[in-house]
Amino acid sequence: VAGGMPTDGRFESLYDEYRAAVGAYCRRRLPRDAIDDVMAEVFETGWRRIDHIPVGAELPWLYGVARNVIANQRRGVSRRTRLVSRLLARTPDRRQESTFDSEWSGATAPILDALATLAPSDQEVLRLRAWEELTITEIAIVLGTTAHAVEMRLSRAKRRLERALESTKQNGLTEATPTPIAKGTAS
Amino acid sequence: MNERIDVIDELRRANPVPNEQADEFTYLSAARLRGELRGTTDATVTRIDDAPSSRRPTWRGWPLARAAAVAAVIAGGLVVVTGDGERNTRVETATASVSEPSPPPPYLLDVDTGERTALNIVENAVEFQPSPDGTRLLFYQDGALSIADADGSGVVAIDVQGGPEWRPARWSPDGTRIVYQEKMEGGNVGNLFVHEVATGRRTQVTHLDLTTADWFWLAPSFSPDGQDVVFHLARDASSEPGFDVWSVPVTGGDPEVLVEDAAWPRYLPDGRLVYVASPRSMRDGDTLVIAAADGSTRTLAEAVNGIRRVNVSPGGARVEYVTGDPDDNQDDDRVYVVAVESGEASMLDIEGEWVDDHTLLVGP
Numbered sequence: 294v295a296g297g298m299p300t301d302g303r304f305e306s307l308y309d310e311y312r313a314a315v316g317a318y319c320r321r322r323l324p325r326d327a328i329d330d331v332m333a334e335v336f337e338t339g340w341r342r343i344d345h346i347p348v349g350a351e352l353p354w355l356y357g358v359a360r361n362v363i364a365n366q367r368r369g370v371s372r373r374t375r376l377v378s379r380l381l382a383r384t385p386d387r388r389q390e391s392t393f394d395s396e397w398s399g400a401t402a403p404i405l406d407a408l409a410t411l412a413p414s415d416q417e418v419l420r421l422r423a424w425e426e427l428t429i430t431e432i433a434i435v436l437g438t439t440a441h442a443v444e445m446r447l448s449r450a451k452r453r454l455e456r457a458l459e460s461t462k463q464n465g466l467t468e469a470t471p472t473p474i475a476k477g478t479a480s
Numbered sequence: 481m482n483e484r485i486d487v488i489d490e491l492r493r494a495n496p497v498p499n500e501q502a503d504e505f506t507y508l509s510a511a512r513l514r515g516e517l518r519g520t521t522d523a524t525v526t527r528i529d530d531a532p533s534s535r536r537p538t539w540r541g542w543p544l545a546r547a548a549a550v551a552a553v554i555a556g557g558l559v560v561v562t563g564d565g566e567r568n569t570r571v572e573t574a575t576a577s578v579s580e581p582s583p584p585p586p587y588l589l590d591v592d593t594g595e596r597t598a599l600n601i602v603e604n605a606v607e608f609q610p611s612p613d614g615t616r617l618l619f620y621q622d623g624a625l626s627i628a629d630a631d632g633s634g635v636v637a638i639d640v641q642g643g644p645e646w647r648p649a650r651w652s653p654d655g656t657r658i659v660y661q662e663k664m665e666g667g668n669v670g671n672l673f674v675h676e677v678a679t680g681r682r683t684q685v686t687h688l689d690l691t692t693a694d695w696f697w698l699a700p701s702f703s704p705d706g707q708d709v710v711f712h713l714a715r716d717a718s719s720e721p722g723f724d725v726w727s728v729p730v731t732g733g734d735p736e737v738l739v740e741d742a743a744w745p746r747y748l749p750d751g752r753l754v755y756v757a758s759p760r761s762m763r764d765g766d767t768l769v770i771a772a773a774d775g776s777t778r779t780l781a782e783a784v785n786g787i788r789r790v791n792v793s794p795g796g797a798r799v800e801y802v803t804g805d806p807d808d809n810q811d812d813d814r815v816y817v818v819a820v821e822s823g824e825a826s827m828l829d830i831e832g833e834w835v836d837d838h839t840l841l842v843g844p
Contacts, residue, residue, distance in 0.1 A: 317497045404490045423491035426499065430606055430844050438813065439831055440606040440844065441647060441789075445697060448669070454487045 304340050307351055312336070314425075315355050321424055322363060334362045353427060353434035360417065360435060407457035415450035422447060585844040591798070591817050591826060592838050599841070601632030607648050608843040610835045611655045612794055618649055618658060619843075625649055625660060627677065638675055647697060648833070652706040653749070657730065659685075659700045659709050669696045672709060674730045685709055685732045694721045695762055699789075704747050706730065712743040712755075720760040725753075739771070744788055748796035748820065754780065756787045768801060770820065781818045781825060789831070796820060797837040800828075 315335055319328045335358045339346065346354050408416055421432045429447070433440045586608055588597040601608075602619060609618040610630070617628050624637040638658070647669065649660035656677055662670045672686040690696050698711040709728050714721040723743035728735040739745065742755040743765055752772050759765025768781040768790065781787070783803035791800040797820055804813035818825040832840025 314499070317499065320497045321495070402494045404487065404494050408491065419488070419491060423488045424495045424497075426492075433844065442813075442831075444647065448696070451487055454491075455485055458485065458487060458490070 304343050307339055308336055311352050311355055314352055315359055318356055318359055318425060321420065331359060331362050331366065335359045350431065350434050353431040356421070356425060357435040357437060403461050404458060407454055407461045410457045411450065411453055414446070415453055418443065418446050419450050419454060585842050587842050588835065589832055589840045589842050590838060591828065591840060602628055602635060606844055608841050609648055609651060609833055610841055611651050612653055613655055614835060616655070618651060650701045652702045653704055654706055657706065659702060661698055661700060672698060672700050672711060674709065683730065683732055685728050685730060686735060688713065692717055694718060699744055701746055703727070704749050704751050710738060710745045710747065712745060723759055725755055744790040746790050746792040748792055750796060754790055754792060754799055756790065759786060762786050762788055768799070780820065780823065781816065791834060793834040793837040795837040800831070800834070800840070802831060
């Protein structure tokens with residue numbers, strides 16, 4: 294790449310091997326129109342930091358970058374949304390929605406409604422375990438913490454999700470609708 | 481007991497983008513990516529905020545001193561924070577010398593110089609615990625609590641019933657015993673067991689009904705003479721239960737309250753006890769206390785958010801602890817090392833287990 298650092302093909306391999314997984318990570322958390330920007334920043338970071346990506350832990354490292362990129366974008370959009378809200382307060386006949394106002398919610402199910410009631414950090418550790426199917430050690434890389442901390446956080450998040458699911462079902466807040474089924478996923 | 485729902489399994493079934501379909505969701509065009517990279521130059525790479533995103537500070541809205549501190553940590557340096565009992569977020573000095581990036585864990589971290597030395601020991605292992613004499617390692621490998629020589633050779637899995645919880649097991653001061661907390665059905669952690677290394681004999685030392693507690697991790701460790709195990713216990717299953725520190729003989733028996741309204745107990749070799757005072761939950765115990773045998777106490781450190789995971793160095797010269805709301809983003813966690821006698825504290829960029837009073841073993 295002109296003006297950049299040579300990567301001896303490692304970046305290209307990284308991109309080819311993991312773009313689908315990183316794309317899926319983003320798709321699970323973002324609306325479709327927000328994914329390109331995040332993907333671009335994730336792999337730009339990967340390209341610039343190619344020599345620092347731990348061998349054997351490339352995907353968790355990329356997930357960790359994606360997580361931070363998404364968090365940064367949410368913060369930026371949140372600020373803009375507050376500004377928009379103030380403007381809309383003066384012009385109540387117009388409505389505008391932010392694509393980052395909430396977690397992506399294209400599918401619905403009691404478990405997802407329950408998940409949405411948890412703190413963002415609880416949601417993320419549960420998603421990394423269930424959706425990205427990461428090990429404790431891999432989640433620790435994504436979150437930049439220790440396996441010990443992840444295990445503790447995951448245990449507490451599972452208990453909170455159990456309670457939230459029970460509460461959601463009891464309150465009948467949602468009606469179950471068909472959701473995609475993951476085929477042959479490992480436990 | 482009610483049938484437990486496997487929420488992870490349910491969540492997995494509700495995955496909006498199953499991994500088998502991930503290829504269908506690759507939206508980024510190669511042309512777009514090339515365009516992004518073309519605008520990036522070598523000069524960009526040298527900026528301090530080009531640290532890995534997981535370590536990148538959020539500059540906007542941060543006090544300058546805190547941002548400088550984080551920048552120094554990113555660069556591999558150490559940050560000296562207040563040692564006078566004030567809040568830990570005040571930064572007095574910061575060293576921002578650029579050093580080589582961290583090797584992948586496990587590695588040794590010299591807390592005085594920030595030097596990191598890669599270790600090539602046991603593979604696929606976590607939660608390393610060096611023995612008090614430094615000759616052996618305790619760790620979890622493939623889910624089994626195991627012991628090996630310090631160079632990683634001679635791995636022996638400890639034969640335990642039910643499988644231990646994935647938490648730090650602790651050596652006794654003489655290295656002859658290990659205390660660990662077993663996993664309960666349903667994924668939460670259960671009672672405490674002491675394992676004798678030489679004989680393999682296993683003794684259940686507590687018989688607690690932990691379903692009544694909000695916080696299941698008991699954080700056990702040994703007394704200096706190795707005859708007792710100390711741990712904390714939540715008083716109930718509420719979100720702000722309060723905690724007490726308990727002690728139980730290694731041979732088992734009735735636990736006794738050692739310190740009321742306290743958590744995260746760890747003994748110094750001289751018999752003084754370090755603990756977090758008055759935590760209603762794991763997010764608000766903000767004072768680390770050191771108590772002498774005569775009952776007198778002094779504040780060792782304070783933090784804005786709850787102090788937890790207290791860890792005493794083998795010689796008792798330093799205490800490592802973590803601050804930050806455990807329910808909040810873990811990126812906000814801060815790891816500190818405080819000198820017991822002077823109260824001087826340093827902030828580290830990662831947590832580890834003590835090898836000696838100057839060195840931490842940082843594991844994956």
